[in-house]
Amino acid sequence: MNLRDKYGIPHDAVITIAGTVGVGKSTMTKTLAEALDFKTSFEKVDTNPYLDRFYDDFSKWSFHLQIYFLAERFKEQKRMFEYGGGFIQDRSIYEDTGIFARMHKEKGTMDPVDYETYTSLFDAMVMTPYFPHPDLLIYLEGSLESIIGRIQERGRPMEQQTPITYWEEMHGRYEDWIDNFNGCPVLRLNINDYDIVKRPEDVEKILDRIGSHLTKTAVYRG
Ligand SMILES: Nc1ncnc2c1ncn2[C@@H]1O[C@H](COP(=O)(O)OP(=O)(O)OP(=O)(O)O)[C@@H](O)[C@H]1O
Numbered sequence: 001m002n003l004r005d006k007y008g009i010p011h012d013a014v015i016t017i018a019g020t021v022g023v024g025k026s027t028m029t030k031t032l033a034e035a036l037d038f039k040t041s042f043e044k045v046d047t048n049p050y051l052d053r054f055y056d057d058f059s060k061w062s063f064h065l066q067i068y069f070l071a072e073r074f075k076e077q078k079r080m081f082e083y084g085g086g087f088i089q090d091r092s093i094y095e096d097t098g099i100f101a102r103m104h105k106e107k108g109t110m111d112p113v114d115y116e117t118y119t120s121l122f123d124a125m126v127m128t129p130y131f132p133h134p135d136l137l138i139y140l141e142g143s144l145e146s147i148i149g150r151i152q153e154r155g156r157p158m159e160q161q162t163p164i165t166y167w168e169e170m171h172g173r174y175e176d177w178i179d180n181f182n183g184c185p186v187l188r189l190n191i192n193d194y195d196i197v198k199r200p201e202d203v204e205k206i207l208d209r210i211g212s213h214l215t216k217t218a219v220y221r222g
Protein backbone atom coordinates (compact mmCIF):
# COMPACT_ATOMS: atom_id res chain seq x y z
CA MET A 1 0.00 0.00 0.00
CA ASN A 2 1.34 3.45 -0.81
CA LEU A 3 1.86 5.96 1.99
CA ARG A 4 -0.99 8.16 0.79
CA ASP A 5 -3.52 5.38 1.21
CA LYS A 6 -1.86 4.08 4.37
CA TYR A 7 -2.44 7.43 6.10
CA GLY A 8 -5.72 8.35 4.38
CA ILE A 9 -4.35 11.39 2.56
CA PRO A 10 -6.47 12.24 -0.52
CA HIS A 11 -4.55 12.15 -3.83
CA ASP A 12 -5.84 15.64 -4.67
CA ALA A 13 -4.92 17.36 -1.39
CA VAL A 14 -3.13 20.71 -1.49
CA ILE A 15 -0.82 21.16 1.49
CA THR A 16 1.11 24.35 2.06
CA ILE A 17 4.13 24.67 4.36
CA ALA A 18 4.49 27.88 6.35
CA GLY A 19 7.08 29.21 8.76
CA THR A 20 9.81 31.75 9.18
CA VAL A 21 12.85 32.05 6.92
CA GLY A 22 15.18 29.06 7.27
CA VAL A 23 12.90 26.92 9.45
CA GLY A 24 12.98 24.09 6.89
CA LYS A 25 10.00 24.55 4.56
CA SER A 26 11.77 23.60 1.32
CA THR A 27 13.30 20.53 2.93
CA MET A 28 9.88 19.49 4.27
CA THR A 29 8.21 20.18 0.90
CA LYS A 30 10.63 17.93 -0.93
CA THR A 31 10.42 15.14 1.64
CA LEU A 32 6.63 15.07 1.89
CA ALA A 33 6.17 15.27 -1.89
CA GLU A 34 8.50 12.30 -2.37
CA ALA A 35 6.73 10.28 0.32
CA LEU A 36 3.27 11.02 -1.05
CA ASP A 37 4.17 11.08 -4.73
CA PHE A 38 2.82 14.64 -4.91
CA LYS A 39 3.95 17.48 -7.13
CA THR A 40 5.84 20.43 -5.64
CA SER A 41 5.45 24.16 -5.83
CA PHE A 42 8.72 25.78 -4.78
CA GLU A 43 9.48 29.39 -4.07
CA LYS A 44 12.11 30.31 -6.66
CA VAL A 45 14.94 32.20 -5.03
CA ASP A 46 17.76 32.16 -7.62
CA THR A 47 15.62 33.64 -10.40
CA ASN A 48 13.93 36.29 -8.26
CA PRO A 49 15.06 39.59 -9.85
CA TYR A 50 14.35 41.70 -6.74
CA LEU A 51 15.54 39.66 -3.78
CA ASP A 52 19.20 40.79 -3.75
CA ARG A 53 18.21 44.40 -4.32
CA PHE A 54 15.58 44.15 -1.60
CA TYR A 55 18.06 42.85 1.01
CA ASP A 56 20.40 45.68 -0.04
CA ASP A 57 17.76 48.39 0.38
CA PHE A 58 14.43 47.39 1.94
CA SER A 59 12.76 50.78 1.54
CA LYS A 60 13.51 51.09 -2.14
CA TRP A 61 12.48 47.60 -3.22
CA SER A 62 9.87 46.28 -0.77
CA PHE A 63 6.87 47.21 -2.93
CA HIS A 64 8.41 45.77 -6.10
CA LEU A 65 9.30 42.55 -4.31
CA GLN A 66 5.82 42.11 -2.83
CA ILE A 67 4.18 42.60 -6.22
CA TYR A 68 6.60 40.09 -7.71
CA PHE A 69 5.90 37.49 -5.00
CA LEU A 70 2.16 38.02 -5.27
CA ALA A 71 2.20 37.41 -9.01
CA GLU A 72 4.44 34.34 -8.68
CA ARG A 73 2.42 32.78 -5.88
CA PHE A 74 -0.89 33.49 -7.55
CA LYS A 75 0.33 31.78 -10.74
CA GLU A 76 1.45 28.80 -8.67
CA GLN A 77 -1.90 28.69 -6.88
CA LYS A 78 -3.66 28.61 -10.24
CA ARG A 79 -1.33 25.86 -11.51
CA MET A 80 -1.96 23.67 -8.45
CA PHE A 81 -5.71 23.88 -8.79
CA GLU A 82 -5.66 23.46 -12.57
CA TYR A 83 -3.77 20.20 -12.05
CA GLY A 84 -6.53 19.10 -9.67
CA GLY A 85 -4.35 19.21 -6.55
CA GLY A 86 -1.87 16.65 -5.28
CA PHE A 87 0.68 19.32 -4.29
CA ILE A 88 3.00 20.32 -1.50
CA GLN A 89 3.69 24.06 -1.58
CA ASP A 90 6.78 25.74 -0.16
CA ARG A 91 5.39 28.79 1.72
CA SER A 92 1.80 30.02 1.64
CA ILE A 93 0.51 33.11 -0.09
CA TYR A 94 -0.89 34.30 3.28
CA GLU A 95 2.59 34.94 4.70
CA ASP A 96 3.39 37.57 2.08
CA THR A 97 0.81 39.94 3.41
CA GLY A 98 0.39 38.68 7.00
CA ILE A 99 4.12 38.71 7.76
CA PHE A 100 6.33 40.42 5.21
CA ALA A 101 4.37 43.34 3.75
CA ARG A 102 2.91 44.19 7.14
CA MET A 103 6.26 44.02 8.92
CA HIS A 104 7.96 46.29 6.39
CA LYS A 105 5.12 48.80 6.52
CA GLU A 106 5.12 48.85 10.33
CA LYS A 107 8.92 49.11 10.53
CA GLY A 108 8.87 52.01 8.07
CA THR A 109 10.56 50.19 5.19
CA MET A 110 7.44 50.10 3.01
CA ASP A 111 5.68 53.30 2.06
CA PRO A 112 2.14 53.41 3.57
CA VAL A 113 0.55 54.31 0.22
CA ASP A 114 2.40 51.44 -1.47
CA TYR A 115 1.20 49.18 1.33
CA GLU A 116 -2.43 50.23 0.75
CA THR A 117 -2.05 49.59 -2.98
CA TYR A 118 -0.50 46.20 -2.30
CA THR A 119 -3.10 45.06 0.24
CA SER A 120 -6.02 46.15 -1.93
CA LEU A 121 -4.57 44.12 -4.80
CA PHE A 122 -3.94 41.15 -2.49
CA ASP A 123 -7.47 41.28 -1.09
CA ALA A 124 -9.03 41.56 -4.55
CA MET A 125 -7.04 38.54 -5.76
CA VAL A 126 -6.98 36.28 -2.71
CA MET A 127 -9.59 37.22 -0.14
CA THR A 128 -12.55 36.30 -2.34
CA PRO A 129 -14.93 33.32 -2.22
CA TYR A 130 -13.51 32.22 -5.59
CA PHE A 131 -9.97 31.71 -4.32
CA PRO A 132 -9.30 28.04 -3.54
CA HIS A 133 -7.62 27.70 -0.16
CA PRO A 134 -5.26 24.81 0.65
CA ASP A 135 -6.65 21.78 2.50
CA LEU A 136 -3.98 22.12 5.15
CA LEU A 137 -1.30 24.56 6.23
CA ILE A 138 1.58 22.90 8.05
CA TYR A 139 3.19 25.46 10.32
CA LEU A 140 6.83 24.73 11.17
CA GLU A 141 7.99 26.30 14.40
CA GLY A 142 11.22 26.28 16.37
CA SER A 143 13.44 28.35 18.60
CA LEU A 144 15.01 31.52 17.22
CA GLU A 145 18.50 30.12 17.96
CA SER A 146 17.99 26.93 15.94
CA ILE A 147 16.46 28.84 13.04
CA ILE A 148 19.27 31.39 12.93
CA GLY A 149 21.69 28.45 13.01
CA ARG A 150 19.99 27.04 9.91
CA ILE A 151 20.09 30.40 8.08
CA GLN A 152 23.82 30.65 8.83
CA GLU A 153 24.49 27.06 7.82
CA ARG A 154 22.66 27.56 4.50
CA GLY A 155 24.74 30.68 3.90
CA ARG A 156 22.75 32.71 1.34
CA PRO A 157 24.96 35.86 1.17
CA MET A 158 22.07 38.35 1.22
CA GLU A 159 20.68 36.76 4.40
CA GLN A 160 24.08 36.73 6.12
CA GLN A 161 24.35 40.50 5.75
CA THR A 162 20.93 41.02 7.34
CA PRO A 163 20.98 41.98 11.06
CA ILE A 164 19.87 39.28 13.52
CA THR A 165 17.17 41.71 14.73
CA TYR A 166 15.37 41.22 11.40
CA TRP A 167 15.02 37.46 12.01
CA GLU A 168 14.09 38.08 15.61
CA GLU A 169 11.30 40.49 14.64
CA MET A 170 10.02 38.04 12.02
CA HIS A 171 10.09 35.12 14.47
CA GLY A 172 7.88 37.02 16.94
CA ARG A 173 5.49 38.10 14.21
CA TYR A 174 5.09 34.54 12.97
CA GLU A 175 3.98 33.40 16.44
CA ASP A 176 1.31 36.10 16.61
CA TRP A 177 0.24 35.52 13.04
CA ILE A 178 -0.32 31.76 13.36
CA ASP A 179 -2.26 32.17 16.60
CA ASN A 180 -4.78 34.30 14.70
CA PHE A 181 -4.72 32.58 11.30
CA ASN A 182 -8.01 31.09 10.09
CA GLY A 183 -7.66 30.90 6.30
CA CYS A 184 -7.55 27.06 6.29
CA PRO A 185 -6.89 24.19 8.76
CA VAL A 186 -3.50 24.33 10.48
CA LEU A 187 -1.19 21.57 11.71
CA ARG A 188 1.67 22.82 13.89
CA LEU A 189 4.94 20.90 13.91
CA ASN A 190 7.87 21.77 16.14
CA ILE A 191 11.25 21.17 14.48
CA ASN A 192 12.57 19.74 17.76
CA ASP A 193 9.95 16.99 17.71
CA TYR A 194 10.50 15.83 14.12
CA ASP A 195 13.81 15.66 12.32
CA ILE A 196 13.25 14.49 8.77
CA VAL A 197 16.94 14.93 7.91
CA LYS A 198 18.52 12.87 10.68
CA ARG A 199 15.58 10.57 11.41
CA PRO A 200 13.87 9.53 8.15
CA GLU A 201 11.45 7.42 10.21
CA ASP A 202 9.91 10.69 11.44
CA VAL A 203 8.37 11.24 8.00
CA GLU A 204 5.69 8.62 8.62
CA LYS A 205 4.89 10.17 11.99
CA ILE A 206 4.20 13.42 10.18
CA LEU A 207 2.11 11.67 7.51
CA ASP A 208 0.06 10.09 10.27
CA ARG A 209 -0.65 13.51 11.77
CA ILE A 210 -1.50 14.97 8.34
CA GLY A 211 -3.94 12.11 7.64
CA SER A 212 -5.69 12.51 11.00
CA HIS A 213 -5.88 16.26 10.61
CA LEU A 214 -7.29 16.09 7.09
CA THR A 215 -9.93 13.60 8.24
CA LYS A 216 -10.87 15.82 11.15
CA THR A 217 -11.18 18.90 8.95
CA ALA A 218 -12.67 17.20 5.90
CA VAL A 219 -15.58 19.61 6.06
CA TYR A 220 -13.30 22.24 4.47
CA ARG A 221 -12.96 20.13 1.34
CA GLY A 222 -16.64 20.66 0.57
N1 LIG B 1 15.58 18.74 9.92
C1 LIG B 1 16.66 19.49 9.65
N2 LIG B 1 17.80 19.31 10.35
C2 LIG B 1 18.88 20.04 10.10
N3 LIG B 1 18.95 20.98 9.15
C3 LIG B 1 17.85 21.20 8.41
C4 LIG B 1 16.64 20.47 8.62
N4 LIG B 1 15.71 20.93 7.73
C5 LIG B 1 16.32 21.90 7.01
N5 LIG B 1 17.60 22.05 7.41
C6 LIG B 1 18.61 22.99 6.87
O1 LIG B 1 18.22 24.30 7.26
C7 LIG B 1 18.46 25.23 6.20
C8 LIG B 1 17.15 25.91 5.85
O2 LIG B 1 16.24 24.93 5.32
P1 LIG B 1 15.24 25.27 4.14
O3 LIG B 1 15.97 25.87 2.98
O4 LIG B 1 14.43 24.04 3.90
O5 LIG B 1 14.37 26.41 4.86
P2 LIG B 1 13.17 27.27 4.32
O6 LIG B 1 12.22 27.40 5.43
O7 LIG B 1 12.65 26.70 3.04
O8 LIG B 1 13.85 28.67 4.02
P3 LIG B 1 13.25 29.95 3.23
O9 LIG B 1 12.27 30.57 4.16
O10 LIG B 1 14.40 30.83 3.01
O11 LIG B 1 12.64 29.47 1.96
C9 LIG B 1 19.06 24.43 5.05
O12 LIG B 1 20.46 24.55 5.11
C10 LIG B 1 18.60 23.00 5.34
O13 LIG B 1 19.51 22.05 4.81
Ligand SMILES: Nc1ncnc2c1ncn2[C@H]1C[C@H](O)[C@@H](CO)O1
Pocket residue numbers: 021043045051065066069095096097100101159
Ligand atom coordinates in the same frame (compact mmCIF):
# COMPACT_ATOMS: atom_id res chain seq x y z
N1 LIG C 1 6.81 38.30 0.70
C1 LIG C 1 8.11 38.37 1.00
N2 LIG C 1 8.68 39.55 1.31
C2 LIG C 1 10.00 39.64 1.60
N3 LIG C 1 10.83 38.61 1.57
C3 LIG C 1 10.31 37.42 1.27
C4 LIG C 1 8.94 37.23 0.99
N4 LIG C 1 8.74 35.92 0.74
C5 LIG C 1 9.94 35.33 0.86
N5 LIG C 1 10.88 36.24 1.17
C6 LIG C 1 12.33 36.00 1.32
C7 LIG C 1 12.74 35.30 2.57
C8 LIG C 1 13.95 34.49 2.12
O1 LIG C 1 15.13 35.28 2.23
C9 LIG C 1 13.70 34.23 0.65
C10 LIG C 1 13.21 32.82 0.34
O2 LIG C 1 12.11 32.52 1.12
O3 LIG C 1 12.72 35.16 0.23
